[in-house]
Structures are given as C-alpha cells and as structure tokens.
Amino acid sequence: MSYAYLFKYIIIGDTGVGKSCLLLQFTDKRFQPVHDLTIGVEFGARMITIDNKPIKLQIWDTAGQESFRSITRSYYRGAAGALLVYDITRRETFNHLASWLEDARQHANANMTIMLIGNKCDLAHRRAVSTEEGEQFAKEHGLIFMEASAKTAQNVEEAFINTAGTIYKKIQDGVFDSFGIKVGYGGIPGPSGGRDGSTSQAGGCCS
Amino acid sequence: MHESDIHDLSDDADYAVASKQGSSSMTRADDSKRSSYSDLEDAEIVYLKDNVTIHPTQYAAERISGRLKLLKQGSSLFMTWMPYTGQSSNARLSGRDKNLYTIRALSFSDIQSIRRHTPTIGWQYVIVVSSVCAGLAFPPLYFYSGGVREFLATIKQHVLIVRSSEDANLFLVNNFQDPLQKTLSSLALPGSLANRTPSSSSSPSYGNLEDKYTSADGHLSSMQQNNKQRQKSHDPARDISIQVLEKFSLVTRFARETTSQLFRESLVDGHGPNEKRRTNWASKEHQSQEMTSNDVEIVPKKVPVPSDPLEFDKLSLVWGQPRQRPLGLQEWSTFLDSEGRIVDPNALKKRIFYGGVEHNLRKKVWTFLLGYYSYDSTYAEREYAVLVKKSEYETIKNQWQSISPEQAKRFTKFKERKGLIDKDVVRTDRSLPFYEGDDNPNVRLMHDILLTYSFYNFDLGYCQGMSDLLSPILFIMKDESEAFWCFVSLLERLGPNFNRDQSGMHSQLFALSKLVELLDSPLHNYFKQNDCLNYFFCFRWILIQFKREFEYEKTLRLWEVLWTHYPSEHLHLYVCIAILKRHRAEIMGEQMDFDTLLKFINELSGQIDLDPILRDAEALCVCAGENGAASIPPGTPPSLPIQDSSIYYQDDSLL
Numbered sequence: 129m130s131y132a133y134l135f136k137y138i139i140i141g142d143t144g145v146g147k148s149c150l151l152l153q154f155t156d157k158r159f160q161p162v163h164d165l166t167i168g169v170e171f172g173a174r175m176i177t178i179d180n181k182p183i184k185l186q187i188w189d190t191a192g193q194e195s196f197r198s199i200t201r202s203y204y205r206g207a208a209g210a211l212l213v214y215d216i217t218r219r220e221t222f223n224h225l226a227s228w229l230e231d232a233r234q235h236a237n238a239n240m241t242i243m244l245i246g247n248k249c250d251l252a253h254r255r256a257v258s259t260e261e262g263e264q265f266a267k268e269h270g271l272i273f274m275e276a277s278a279k280t281a282q283n284v285e286e287a288f289i290n291t292a293g294t295i296y297k298k299i300q301d302g303v304f305d306s307f308g309i310k311v312g313y314g315g316i317p318g319p320s321g322g323r324d325g326s327t328s329q330a331g332g333c334c335s
Numbered sequence: 336m337h338e339s340d341i342h343d344l345s346d347d348a349d350y351a352v353a354s355k356q357g358s359s360s361m362t363r364a365d366d367s368k369r370s371s372y373s374d375l376e377d378a379e380i381v382y383l384k385d386n387v388t389i390h391p392t393q394y395a396a397e398r399i400s401g402r403l404k405l406l407k408q409g410s411s412l413f414m415t416w417m418p419y420t421g422q423s424s425n426a427r428l429s430g431r432d433k434n435l436y437t438i439r440a441l442s443f444s445d446i447q448s449i450r451r452h453t454p455t456i457g458w459q460y461v462i463v464v465s466s467v468c469a470g471l472a473f474p475p476l477y478f479y480s481g482g483v484r485e486f487l488a489t490i491k492q493h494v495l496i497v498r499s500s501e502d503a504n505l506f507l508v509n510n511f512q513d514p515l516q517k518t519l520s521s522l523a524l525p526g527s528l529a530n531r532t533p534s535s536s537s538s539p540s541y542g543n544l545e546d547k548y549t550s551a552d553g554h555l556s557s558m559q560q561n562n563k564q565r566q567k568s569h570d571p572a573r574d575i576s577i578q579v580l581e582k583f584s585l586v587t588r589f590a591r592e593t594t595s596q597l598f599r600e601s602l603v604d605g606h607g608p609n610e611k612r613r614t615n616w617a618s619k620e621h622q623s624q625e626m627t628s629n630d631v632e633i634v635p636k637k638v639p640v641p642s643d644p645l646e647f648d649k650l651s652l653v654w655g656q657p658r659q660r661p662l663g664l665q666e667w668s669t670f671l672d673s674e675g676r677i678v679d680p681n682a683l684k685k686r687i688f689y690g691g692v693e694h695n696l697r698k699k700v701w702t703f704l705l706g707y708y709s710y711d712s713t714y715a716e717r718e719y720a721v722l723v724k725k726s727e728y729e730t731i732k733n734q735w736q737s738i739s740p741e742q743a744k745r746f747t748k749f750k751e752r753k754g755l756i757d758k759d760v761v762r763t764d765r766s767l768p769f770y771e772g773d774d775n776p777n778v779r780l781m782h783d784i785l786l787t788y789s790f791y792n793f794d795l796g797y798c799q800g801m802s803d804l805l806s807p808i809l810f811i812m813k814d815e816s817e818a819f820w821c822f823v824s825l826l827e828r829l830g831p832n833f834n835r836d837q838s839g840m841h842s843q844l845f846a847l848s849k850l851v852e853l854l855d856s857p858l859h860n861y862f863k864q865n866d867c868l869n870y871f872f873c874f875r876w877i878l879i880q881f882k883r884e885f886e887y888e889k890t891l892r893l894w895e896v897l898w899t900h901y902p903s904e905h906l907h908l909y910v911c912i913a914i915l916k917r918h919r920a921e922i923m924g925e926q927m928d929f930d931t932l933l934k935f936i937n938e939l940s941g942q943i944d945l946d947p948i949l950r951d952a953e954a955l956c957v958c959a960g961e962n963g964a965a966s967i968p969p970g971t972p973p974s975l976p977i978q979d980s981s982i983y984y985q986d987d988s989l990l
Contacts (some may be wrong), residue, residue, distance in 0.1 A: 136930070143755065143758065143759075143799065144755075144758040162761070162762070162765045162766075163762060163765075164762055164763065164764070164765075164883075165758075165759050165762040165763065165799060165802070167799065167800055167803065167875045167878060167879060167883060168871075168874050168875040168878070168937075169933065169937065170937065171934050171937060171938075191799060193755070193798065193799045194835070195798050195799070195833065195834075195835050195837065196799070196837075198836075198837050199837070199840075199871055199874055202869065202871050202929075203933075205929070205930070206930060220751075
C-alpha cells in the first residue's frame with residue numbers, strides 16, 4: 129500500500145508496563161493479556177491518515193529488561209517518534225523514566241518526538257503515580273503526555289496519532305530533516321531513508 | 336534394497352562384503368529397474384579403477400577408498416563403487432557409514448550426467464547425477480590413481496554421452512537403446528520442470544518425445560546436434576537442475592530429499608518452476624528481486640549480488656549421512672551396559688546428532704546430554720543421585736520460601752526478582768496445553784524453579800529469556816527437582832548469555848562475525864558496509880537458542896542436536912550462518928539496511944525448515960574446519976568458562 133510518509137516509532141520503558149499490549153491494541157484493536165514476553169524486538173505497523181495524507185507507522189516494540197539496554201540502544205537509530213511507557217500502578221517504572229529518557233536523548237535524533245504514556249489507567253484503584261506527577265515530568269522534559277489503557281483502549285489511538293501529528297507538523301515546519309521519516313510512493317519528493325544526517329536544526333520538541 | 340539382489344552378486348568379493356553390512360540407501364532403483372541388473376554375474380568388466388575415494392567429511396581419516404567398475408551386460412552399462420574393507424585408516428567409520436555410500440550396479444540408463452572436476456590442487460573427481468527418483472547426486476568420486484579420462488572414454492564406447500555445449504566438463508548421458516525409457520528417465524529429474532519447458536508447453540506427451548528420438552536413431556551426429564540444441568534452447572532447466580544437484584552433493588548431506596523438496600516448492604507457488612529455479616539458484620547473482628515487503632518506500636534498486644564463495648567448486652567437498660530416524664527405546668538400550676553405564680558416549684552423541692531422540696525417550700536422554708548425569712554412572716548411582724539432588728533442591732528452595740513478607744519489605748532485590756519472574760512465567764508459552772489456563776500448576780513450577788535458580792546462582796540472578804530456556808526442559812522432565820538440575824546444567828554453559836553486561840552475547844556475536852568472514856566474505860563485507868557487523872539481528876536466535884524461531888517440537892529436536900556438541904560446541908553459530916546464507920541473495924539484493932534486516936530476520940520466525948538448515952550447518956562447520964574453530968575465541972559460550980571464579984560477577988548498581 130502506498131503512503132506519503134513512513135514514521136519509525138520505538139516503544140520503550142520498563143518490562144511489564146504494557147508496551148506490547150499498547151502496540152497490539154493499536155495495530156489489531158484487541159487486548160491480549162496472555163502473550164509471550166518480548167525478547168529483542170518485535171514489529172508492528174499500521175496506516176493512519178493525517179492531513180489527508182496516508183502515513184505508515186512502523187513500530188518497534190522493545191524488550192524492557194535492564195540487561196537488554198545495550199541492544200535496545202541500537203534500535204533508536206532513525207526513529208521519528210518514541211512512546212515512553214510506565215505503569216501507573218508501579219512506582220518504580222515511573223522512577224526509571226529519567227534513565228530511559230537519557231538513553232533516548234543520547235541515542236536518538238534530537239528531533240525525535242517523545243510521548244510519555246502512563247499505562248494501565250483502568251487500574252485507578254491501584255494507582256501509585258498521580259496524573260499530575262506524570263504531567264509534571266512531561267513538562268519538565270518537553271514530552272507529550274497521556275494516560276492510557278491498553279486494556280480498555282482508552283487514549284491508545286490518540287497516543288499514536290497525536291505523536292504522528294506532532295512529527296508531521298515538524299516536517300511541515302521544516303524542523304525535521306530526513307531522520308526517521310521515509311517518503312513513500314505517493315509522497316512529495318525529498319530526501320529519503322538517510323540516517324547519517326545528524327544535523328539538528330531545532331533543538332526543542334513541542335510539549 | 337532387497338537381499339535377493341545382493342545375493343545374485345555374491346561371487347564378487349566386494350558385493351559379498353557389502354551385503355553383509357546391510358541395506359543401502361544410496362541405491363534407489365524402483366521395482367521395474369531391479370530386474371535389469373539383478374543378475375550381473377555374467378557381466379563383463381570393461382573398466383576397473385582402484386583407489387577411487389569419497390570424502391564424507393573434511394577429515395582425512397574419514398575418507399573411504401574403494402574400487403570403481405564399469406560393467407557391461409548385454410547392451411546395458413552399469414557402474415559400481417565398493418568401499419574396501421578392513422582399511423585401518425577408516426577405523427572411525429562404522430560399517431553402516433561405509434555401506435551408505437556404496438554404489439551397487441547403477442545403470443547408465445539411470446544416470447543423467449557426469450561432471451568432471453579438475454581442481455588446481457588435489458585430485459580429479461567426478462560427480463554423477465542420477466535421473467531417477469527426482470534426482471540424486473552421488474558423492475564426488477576422487478580418482479587418487481588417476482583415470483578420469485579413461486573412465487569417460489570407456490563410457491563413451493558403450494553409451495552415448497554428449498558434452499554439454501555450455502560446459503566442456505559436463506557430460507550428459509543419453510543411451511538411446513531404449514528411446515522411451517531414456518526419454519522418460521531424462522524427464523524424470525526435472526520432472527515437473529520438463530513438463531513446463533517451452534518445448535512441451537501444453538501437456539507433455541511422452542509419445543511425441545519418443546518419436547522425436549526414435550527418428551534420430553542411427554544418425555548419431557545429427558542427433559548429437561539435435562541433443563545439443565535441445566540442451567541449449569529447449570531445456571535450460573535441465574542444466575540448471577544438474578547444477579543444483581551437484582551443488583547439493585557439495586554442500587549438503589542428503590541431496591535427494593532436499594532437492595525433491597525444492598522441486599515440490601517450485602510447483603506449489605505460482606511461479607513457473609523455471610523462473611523460480613533461476614531466481615533461487617542459477618542467476619540469483621545477476622538478478623535483483625522485487626521486494627515483497629509493504630514497507631518498501633522506493634522502487635528496489637537492481638543490485639548484483641556477489642556469488643557465494645562456497646558454491647560449486649570452491650567448497651571443500653562435503654557429503655555426509657542423511658538424517659536418521661530419532662533414537663528409540665530399543666536402540667537406546669544398546670548403548671547401555673548391564674549396570675546402566677553408557678559405554679560409548681561419543682557414539683551416542685553422534686547418533687543423536689544425526690537423528691535426535693524419540694519424544695518418550697527424551698526425559699532419559701536429556702539428563703545425560705545436559706550433563707546432569709555422567710555417562711559412566713550406573714542405574715543405582717543415578718537412583719541415589721535423584722534423591723540427594725531432590726533434597727538439595729528443597730534446601731535451596733526453602734531459602735526464599737522462608738522469607739517472610741516483613742523481611743521481603745526490606746529485601747528489594749528479592750522483591751524485584753520475584754516480581755520479574757511473576758510477570759514472566761505468565762508470559763511464557765501459555766498457548767501450549769502444558770502451560771495454558773489460569774492457575775496452571777506448571778506455571779507455578781516454572782516460577783519456583785526460576786526463583787530457586789536465582790538463589791542457587793545469586794550473582795547471575797534472573798534474566799528474561801531464562802523462562803524460554805526452562806519451558807521445554809520442564810515440559811520434558813515433568814519433575815521439579817530434575818527440571819531444576821537440568822536447567823542448572825544448561826546454564827553452566829549458557830549462563831553467560833544473561834550476563835548483565837551482555838559479554839556472553841557479544842562474544843558469540845563476535846565469533847559469528849568472524850565465521851561469516853571466513854565462510855562468506857562477500858556477505859561479511861556487505862554487513863560491514865551497511866553497519867550491521869554487530870549482528871544484533873541474530874541476538875534472539877543466540878540468546879534463547881532459536882526457541883522463538885521454530886515450533887516447539889522442532890526446538891526440542893534442535894536443542895538435543897546442539898547439546899551433543901558434535902561436530903562442534905558452537906554448531907549454533909553455524910546454524911545462524913546456514914540461515915543467513917539461505918537468504919543472502921535477498922539481503923544483499925534488496926540492499927537491506929540494519930533496520931530492514933532486523934525486521935526481515937524477525938519475520939523468518941516460523942518460516943525456517945530445520946532439517947535442511949542442520950545439514951547446511953554441519954556442512955559449513957566441516958568446511959570451516961580448524962579455521963572455523965580458530966575464529967571462535969576460547970571460552971565463547973556454550974563452551975564451559977575458562978575460569979570458574981567470578982564469571983557471574985555482576986555490577987549490581989543498576990538493578
């Protein structure tokens with residue numbers, strides 16, 4: 129299927145926060161509580177439309193355990209967007225956000241759009257991280273923020289699509305160079321696929 | 336083979352020996368053919384050559400020398416090759432090994448081609464490709480005492496052989512004494528292929544073909560011309576298929592099975608078999624392929640792919656045994672002495688390497704392969720060990736079971752480990768009946784074993800991937816303590832895969848890159864140019880021993896084969912290379928970058944055919960030989976660590 133752009137996303141965060149479930153909910157619109165834990169990386173893809181343009185999201189779902197960080201770091205290359213996920217019922221997954229962010233800043237393009245997601249918001253009765261704390265962290269670090277539930281699908285669609293919208297806007301504004309964005313058959317001609325253009329014209333991400 | 340066939344030849348010393356050794360899987364004549372050479376006693380020997388040798392492996396000690404003969408009976412010509420008996424240099428080979436390669440009265444009506452090879456170093460050899468049973472390439476025959484020319488000249492005197500117009504060393508065999516039979520047999524190899532070549536584009540008619548050749552009878556030169564013409568313009572697939580078969584005789588151990596599979600594949604997909612074959616083999620170097628992925632953003636570039644250096648003549652010749660039936664209970668008992676010791680562990684390992692183990696025997700055999708029991712232990716010793724080990728297991732298990740909730744509050748590391756294991760055991764193989772459903776007791780067992788292991792080996796602790804390794808072991812052992820100890824044995828070797836600094840993984844990936852450099856330098860260079868030398872795309876393969884790449888039963892088979900450590904402790908790396916090599920044309924032709932390659936490799940999961948890969952892996956391992964072993968740094972997992980102390984020492988500051 130043809131598309132105007134292909135955006136590479138990477139989903140990161142501690143193990144067990146629901147990264148694979150978010151991906152499955154977004155690509156297949158279903159919640160599967162019983163699935164195999166992710167070793168290395170898994171892939172998902174879905175077409176969306178922004179500004180009447182077909183955009184393909186290619187999503188990299190990574191393993192969360194600390195040991196695999198060195199491998200995960202090699203996956204950031206070329207990502208236009210990242211979903212940084214924590215589990216609102218497990219405080220430690222929130223506490224580790226800074227370390228994830230550091231990895232992302234260090235190994236991804238500076239213009240990568242990062243969406244912070246507090247997952248499992250259907251389990252509000254077991255909440256260990258308040259919405260305000262999530263918002264505060266996002267604001268401090270220049271991230272977009274949403275609480276979501278892979279189980280009920282609440283905000284899942286929005287999280288992926290809003291991220292794409294932000295990326296798309298950066299392209300329109302000329303902020304982005306070719307990083308993480310590939311121009312498809314039906315798209316405007318332009319640079320494609322390169323991943324060595326490490327120039328970053330504008331530093332800050334929107335929030 | 337039937338005994339009666341062999342008895343008819345009992346006056347020949349070689350045959351008599353061969354018949355004692357049992358049946359052959361090399362001679363594949365069907366019933367109709369059998370009568371044609373069932374009584375060769377009055378046959379005339381028209382050619383005899385001693386010291387004609389095959390090289391089943393690269394090891395000189397495993398070469399098998401024998402006597403090659405051409406026999407004439409009536410108007411038919413037969414070829415035989417019989418291994419010598421009692422050769423001291425062949426001590427490593429069993430009678431069965433030798434017998435396997437014996438060529439008994441191969442009729443030239445069943446031969447499609449003979450190719451002469453003249454390497455710059457070493458002996459001249461020929462490869463004979465049979466035309467029956469969808470084709471079979473016999474192992475290369477090395478003429479230690481010369482005589483290839485004479486061999487071919489003798490054949491030429493008795494049957495019609497035609498030198499291929501495209502390859503001066505390829506001789507196509509066509510005996511037109513019986514045109515119909517010859518036509519059929521010449522069609523038999525390409526089979527489906529011939530039916531769809533341009534010369535017989537609609538429905539193939541053997542009758543027409545027969546007419547064609549009958550009319551040529553008696554006009555040798557014009558027929559030769561005709562035949563050449565046919566080779567060139569009407570049946571290109573045939574030359575290609577010969578190449579395919581010869582290639583298999585070089586690189587894999589059981590040409591027939593694999594090639595017939597290849598032919599089947601070419602039928603079931605929508606391609607004409609010709610195109611498919613060309614794409615796969617003959618001209619893949621010069622053809623780029625259309626990308627099939629949806630993710631392609633630009634029209635694929637046409638890129639020439641450098642040829643595989645191991646193809647055709649450049650490979651040290653490898654021809655091994657076909658894969659065997661799994662080891663069964665009855666045969667297993669022959670490996671044990673009266674007190675239960677395994678008399679010849681190496682023979683057992685070799686047997687398992689080539690065939691695996693029947694499912695109901697796995698529980699017994701895995702304990703040895705994993706090193707839980709020693710091969711020289713007796714029934715009584717093992718019975719006793721089970722009890723001791725069970726009690727030892729309970730002691731370790733009790734260490735974490737006795738931690739009270741209050742204590743756990745102040746024991747973060749324990750809580751974290753337990754939390755991680757809690758989360759992971761419910762995400763491991765839950766679609767298998769053995770682990771499915773809520774409150775499955777086996778999931779509970781897996782939890783307890785992993786947590787106990789993290790106390791047994793506190794420095795290593797728990798890491799994701801371990802549950803994948805434990806799952807099949809528990810499934811087979813079905814006993815908590817025994818599964819635990821087998822898992823312990825496995826992690827003696829694979830523990831470094833889970834080092835927090837990933838050192839064990841990196842050393843294997845490094846060794847892999849060295850082996851690819853050795854065995855496929857164009858592919859290595861491609862990875863180098865495309866920033867793929869970290870081989871992270873093979874990470875999951877190695878971390879959990881291909882557990883996610885095959886269906887469960889195939890994983891069990893692969894693991895027991897790998898655990899034999901025959902012919903190398905690092906066969907798993909050769910398995911990686913075998914898979915990569917099968918896809919090298921796609922990888923390079925489509926100019927995959929790191930991302931695309933990673934995704935491509937990920938998506939091979941469930942698409943890999945185990946048996947051919949194992950054969951290729953063995954061939955690659957044998958081919959790499961000492962150079963391969965030298966490419967793998969000492970201590971690379973699953974080798975046992977060089978020094979025992981502090982291998983699991985971890986910087987715990989991160990957890």
